[in-house]
Amino acid sequence: MMCGMGRWEPDARDRLVRAALDLFDEQGYENTAVAQIAERAGLTKSTYFRHFKDKREVLFGGQDELVELLVKGIAGTPEPAGALKAVEGALVAIAVTFSEERRANGPRRLAVIAANDELRERDAMKMAGFSTVMQEALRQRGVPELDAAVAAELGIVALRVGYDRWLEVGGDFAEVARRALEEVRLAARDLEGAE
Amino acid sequence: MMCGMGRWEPDARDRLVRAALDLFDEQGYENTAVAQIAERAGLTKSTYFRHFKDKREVLFGGQDELVELLVKGIAGTPEPAGALKAVEGALVAIAVTFSEERRANGPRRLAVIAANDELRERDAMKMAGFSTVMQEALRQRGVPELDAAVAAELGIVALRVGYDRWLEVGGDFAEVARRALEEVRLAARDLEGAE
DNA sequence: CGAAGTGATGGGACTTGGTCTCATCAACCG
């Protein structure tokens, strides 16, 4: 076998994601057992854990892809640009993953996550991972440590704000994120000194 | 009983914290069972979970106190001050909790957390909680949403940087944090525009 | 001084997340 898609029953992973989202929506995250998710997807607990490392992960798939895009977005920004411009490149780079289907499921997913501490932890961790990765990519370009940390963190703020707006209004995520980052930049620039 | 301290064997909570830190240090977090922590503290699993809501929490105690201090620090900053000045007030307010004993255990605690994903998740969540709380306290003072988010997030960056330095050099945390926040502010102000 | 009450603890049953190992079964390959 080599065609990369000729599975058995296709889409086991997708079926698990859909089943999980439905069940979390219907009964809540904590009242849903992994075995139940697997059952609804026509699979078993064993198979679930072969596709996802834990119960939470079914809601946070595709992180690796985003990390890769973020790094490429920063590394691929032409050189005389500043740190924030590179961060903008990162946000634009991940826009390709913001599909219409993802936007449709976005609110449901957000609601499930917001309602549960475990899931909010995982979400915080995911965002922290994005920040760390961007920070490292910035340092790779010669950006000083502290500037990299600040730029990456502001990028995360813009990502959150942009994501919320994109869920509301739709359209091209790249544009929405660009605007959000510009607003964040202005807000940061105009902060009064602590002295 | 009313003196607030006349327990049975005193310091059950402290004993659990110490036992946990020792065991995590010796064998690693994942190789240590809660029952084992309790045993070394001369207690049982039941009692452990009466003091801490889960296995991680033994490393993250005192968060409620910090949250309270952060809020008071922001709310208590005299009014004509800007958002970042209020954040500085928050960082200064929590300085009272940075004792010499805490500094002694800090590196060990950091090492344990850094070595484990679960613990890094909890840490990320804790920081996100600090950020949210500061953001809300800022909005309470009339700071616009986005400015509050940016100021709070920069405060978190300064908190991390300041904490690392304080572990190294010691001294008054308030001073260290103040300097870190000022550096962060300058870094944020000097970021080149994304356009 | 003894009885009832209170708060922290011990003990153990129970559910579920997560790991591990082994058997199975469909597809592919020679």
Add this chain to the structure above:
DNA sequence: CGGTTGATGAGACCAAGTCCCATCACTTCG
């Protein structure tokens, strides 16, 4: 047709976390 591979099923097993109830030290009140 027989062997290999890769995904799955099945079930044992451990530890985290919840619950419920008994216990024991200490206090308070009669």
